[in-house]
Amino acid sequence: MKEMVCIVCPRGCHLTVDDNMNVTGNSCPRGAKYAISELTHPTRMVTSTVRISNRDNMVASVKTSEAIDKSKMFDVIKAVNKMSVKAPCHVGDILIKNIFDTGVDILITKDVE
Numbered sequence: 001m002k003e004m005v006c007i008v009c010p011r012g013c014h015l016t017v018d019d020n021m022n023v024t025g026n027s028c029p030r031g032a033k034y035a036i037s038e039l040t041h042p043t044r045m046v047t048s049t050v051r052i053s054n055r056d057n058m059v060a061s062v063k064t065s066e067a068i069d070k071s072k073m074f075d076v077i078k079a080v081n082k083m084s085v086k087a088p089c090h091v092g093d094i095l096i097k098n099i100f101d102t103g104v105d106i107l108i109t110k111d112v113e
C-alpha cells in the first residue's frame with residue numbers, strides 16, 4: 001500500500017493505492033489517474049529561466065511543453081542553464097526542440113523586447 005498527496009490541484013487530497021492499484025481518497029478522477037501515473041511512470045512539468053544574451057542581467061522564463069519523465073528533470077534544467085537566447089523573444093518561442101528525444105519542447109514563457 002502506498003500513500004501520497006495529489007498535486008494536480010490545490011485541494012491536495014490524501015491518496016492511498018493498494019497492491020491492486022485501487023486508489024482511494026481522491027475527490028475526483030484526476031487523482032486516481034495521478035496516483036497510477038506516479039507509481040508507474042512519474043512525470044513533471046519543468047520550469048526554469050534562460051539568460052538573455054543581449055540584455056544585462058535579464059532572464060526569460062521557460063517551461064516544458066508537456067510533462068516529462070521525472071528522472072530527466074535535472075538534465076533538462078542543466079541543458080537550459082547552458083543556453084542563452086537573444087531578445088526580442090516571445091511567449092511560445094521554442095528554445096529547445098524535442099529535448100533528449102522526448103518529443104517535448106522547451107518553450108519561452110515571457111516576452112522580452
Ligand code: SF4
Nearest residue numbers: 006009012013028031
Ligand atoms: S483528487 Fe482531484 S480534487 Fe483531489 S487534489 Fe487531486 S485533482 Fe484535486
